[in-house]
Amino acid sequence: MIKMNGIRKLYATGKVAVEALKGLDLELKGGEFVSIVGPSGSGKSTLMNIVGCLDTPSEGEFFLDGERVDQFNGNQLAEVRNKKIGFVFQNFNLLPYATAYENVELPMIFAGAPQKERKETVTRLLTRVGLGDRMDHKPTELSGGEMQRVAIARALANSPKLILADEPTGNLDSHSGAEIMGIFEELWKSGTTILMITHDPNIAKRTKRTIMIKDGVIVTSLNGNGNGSSSHE
């Protein structure tokens, strides 16, 4: 699903160039449920941006779903984001003036899906995350947990191969957070590949593999319940 070789990312801040990723290799198979942990400034956000095709690496090869995407231009990357990746953000990032229904519909509009298909899919997805009765509500009329569920439904709209979640429970109380994690686990069981950034060792424990990143390189990659990663925190 994901194959990265020697990924480097340089940021030019003034006269000094900062190297956020220093020759990182990563491989992710289809159907995996992986968490990325690491301290602030370790480069995990940069890695997420590149994996999510929001940014391109300065050096290195990046294959996504068998396609080399590190040289893609803006519109090609937009197409990849639209069709192959679903984003779930810490702060939900819903359009404030649009209803839950319209927010979920948005990626399908960009994909050019016909009206009938959109209606069917959006209704099915919102029902699946338990918001079948709140489709006409705007984000301000929803709780944090509900907003994140809308965001997950939106991430699934174009049936992507990969779900990228950046601290998806970071802004939620523990109860809502647990509910959201339940939804992710369900998604994983139904065959979706999930890559998640988190600070929370308890969250990381619930994923099937934990990758620890520090100073721009991967330091450990543990299978199972990832006890090692929590000790590094």
Place this chain on the structure above:
Amino acid sequence: MQLTSLKLYMKQFLHDLRAQKLRTFLTLVGLSWGTVTVICLLAFGYGLQNNQQEQMKGLGDNIVIMWASNTSKPYAGYPKGRWFGFVPDDIKMMRQNIPDLEAVSGEFQRGNITIRNGRKSKLIQISGVDPEFAPMRTIVPEDGGRFLNDIDVNDKRRVIFLGNDLRDEIFGEGIDPVGKAVLIDNVPYTVVGVMVKKKQDSSYSGRDKDKGFVPATTFQSTYGDRYLDNIVFRAKTLEIHKQAVDRTYETFAKRYKFDPTDREALSMWDTVEDNGFMVFFVAMRLFVGFVGFMTLMVGGIGLANIMYVVVEERTKEIGIKMALGAKKGFVLFGFIFETLILTTIGGGIGYGIAQLIISLAPMMNIKDYVGTPTLSLQDKLAVVAILGFIGFMASFFPARRAANMNPVQALKL
């Protein structure tokens, strides 16, 4: 897809409209103000030009008024400074020798002539002319009457055509005097027609509205004048106008034996040359349009500034849409669409206000001075083009900034 995108753009636009009522209102005021200015400037300019054209036609429509004068060059043994005069035969000669002419008429003139109807009398100016005089001078008879005709001329009939103000004074306003008799220096004349009121801002011997017109032949046999005061003529088309004038010089030079290059021998008032004045009007309208354009430009700059602010405000939304797969074109077109909608609304309001001003203007009784402001189709198209141009320019640069955003930075990830 297209329709869905438009709905999405529209939703965003309406959301902004609600959230930023005052800002939107002020932007629209700027655009409307500019539009009103452009339209009013163009419409009043056009009205003024039309008014001027009509005034000039009052004297004559592309005519030449010609007087005999003194020669200024010695020629064929004659000294310079020799005087000669036009006689009625010259008119026949012109008709025969100058095929470029559409109409030609001699004109006898005499002032201090008493016209009397019952107890009302007045001292007036009389012109003795040919029937062709009327169309050249834009003289149109009121319903129920006519101008002088060939029979009047051939039979030297004692008939008179009255200027409209003269009729008002001698018969009373609105009274139809056709068929009635008036005394001209105690000789009875039958009134055959009255002139329809016309605009006339220039003349060489008083306005036509105050005059009486009688057949040239009648005039000559009554007063015994040998020489015509002047000749009025018009070429068949404007293209051959200059040629007709040259032919007239040549023909008269031959007949009265003066140097054909002696331009002072015949003194001409060429109203076609006065049309050069129209070039001034075109230049004035271009200038006025330019001033309006600049005014509207100020509104456009305001709009562009607002759109930059809107792009700033929507940075995060743009980031969200990009993360979800919106391409550059979608973001770009969204902003252009919104700006064009604002421009259309602002322009529409401005157009409405301007139309109101234009339709109210005639009530201010300024028609005689500035004419009736009119918005020509050409000007309408120009306003639409200017608005479109300004709207596009005001939207393009902010929209491009939005479309070129880096999604990572826009989302502040």
